[in-house]
Amino acid sequence: MAKKVLKVLGIILLIIVLILAMLLGYLTIREYRPKAEETVEISEGSKSLKTGDSFTVLTYNTGYAALSRDEDFFMDGGSKVRPDSKELVQQNLAGIASILTEQKADFYFLQEIDRDSKRSYYIDEMEYYENTLGMGGMYARNFKCDYVPYPLPTIGKVDSGVVTMTDYAVTSATRISLPESFSWPLKTCNLKRCMLETRIPIEGSERELVLINFHLEAYDSGEGKIAQSRMLAEKLQEEYDKGNYVIAGGDFNQTFEGMDTYPLLNTENWAPGLIGTDDIPDSFSFAVSDNVPTCRLLNAPYSGNYTDSQVYVLDGFIVSDNLEIRSVTNIDTDFTYTDHQPVRLEVTLK
Numbered sequence: 001m002a003k004k005v006l007k008v009l010g011i012i013l014l015i016i017v018l019i020l021a022m023l024l025g026y027l028t029i030r031e032y033r034p035k036a037e038e039t040v041e042i043s044e045g046s047k048s049l050k051t052g053d054s055f056t057v058l059t060y061n062t063g064y065a066a067l068s069r070d071e072d073f074f075m076d077g078g079s080k081v082r083p084d085s086k087e088l089v090q091q092n093l094a095g096i097a098s099i100l101t102e103q104k105a106d107f108y109f110l111q112e113i114d115r116d117s118k119r120s121y122y123i124d125e126m127e128y129y130e131n132t133l134g135m136g137g138m139y140a141r142n143f144k145c146d147y148v149p150y151p152l153p154t155i156g157k158v159d160s161g162v163v164t165m166t167d168y169a170v171t172s173a174t175r176i177s178l179p180e181s182f183s184w185p186l187k188t189c190n191l192k193r194c195m196l197e198t199r200i201p202i203e204g205s206e207r208e209l210v211l212i213n214f215h216l217e218a219y220d221s222g223e224g225k226i227a228q229s230r231m232l233a234e235k236l237q238e239e240y241d242k243g244n245y246v247i248a249g250g251d252f253n254q255t256f257e258g259m260d261t262y263p264l265l266n267t268e269n270w271a272p273g274l275i276g277t278d279d280i281p282d283s284f285s286f287a288v289s290d291n292v293p294t295c296r297l298l299n300a301p302y303s304g305n306y307t308d309s310q311v312y313v314l315d316g317f318i319v320s321d322n323l324e325i326r327s328v329t330n331i332d333t334d335f336t337y338t339d340h341q342p343v344r345l346e347v348t349l350k
Helices: 002-029 086-103 125-133 223-241
Strands: 036-040 054-061 108-114 137-148 156-166 174-178 195-202 209-217 245-251 254-256 273-275 284-287 315-320 322-331 343-349
Touching: 002 137, 002 223, 002 284, 054 086, 054 284, 054 315, 086 125, 108 125, 108 209, 125 137, 137 174, 137 195, 137 343, 156 195, 156 209, 195 223, 195 343, 209 223, 223 245, 223 273, 245 322, 245 343, 284 322, 315 322, 315 343
Parallel strands: 054 108, 209 245, 254 273
Antiparallel strands: 036 174, 054 343, 108 156, 137 156, 174 195, 195 209, 245 315, 284 315, 322 343
């Protein structure tokens, strides 16, 4: 009898191993493998810039419209994988779109925009924002997987990326791959981080405004963020050496050196890296603010204050010195629709 039980258990175990091997093989074959650089379809805008003009840029990690104030997330110490209903995602989309509309920015850097993902009920969020704002967008995918097999219930299908939106004329847009943070087999169903470069002509000049939208690594051991930050710095210097105006912005997933307004409450939770002036070229400076935090930890629903919930400043910009920084402000949304808050930058072309 004992031999029969062991035989059955062995068969069951073999079947499980075979299923897992088949799944891993499928994910390996179907792994998203973007090129180092890929051309992105540009939006159709008509506005133009010239020396002396001022304009605004807003960066906002939208949390795929699924990480509103009452949500938590398993990777941050919470338990949830996605909201309980499609209606909640739709409410968050409407709320985020209303904030974007109120800000009336010239350029929007958006991160975590889902196009066809289980976690956001397969809503094309880029299309929603384009229709609501009446403004074209450019999309660079940074997460594509037919099936993410963890946790339980599983994340499932993901198709997501970063979006830059504007009604200014754009000459070109390019997806630039950033260094990967994970090796096989984890990388088969993990993010493939990137920069979305958008080039805006300057009227009466051969110079360009180069806008770089990014979302750096979050859950690696630290080496990934360092390598990605180094590549970003090299790109900034390369464009500056050409005489271009350069603004890079987004979610750094790092706090900024010398800014300690919101200290860590619990070192056992997820902790961001640190980035400072030594990590960017001499001709650039950070445009960041701590008037309110820009991100909250998703280990629990938002408490409503900064002393009980862990918060950080992780979002902002890097700006070349041929641009005058007129203002930079974090917009207080009380984390109502996503786990981040937007940052608004106003600059002038010197």
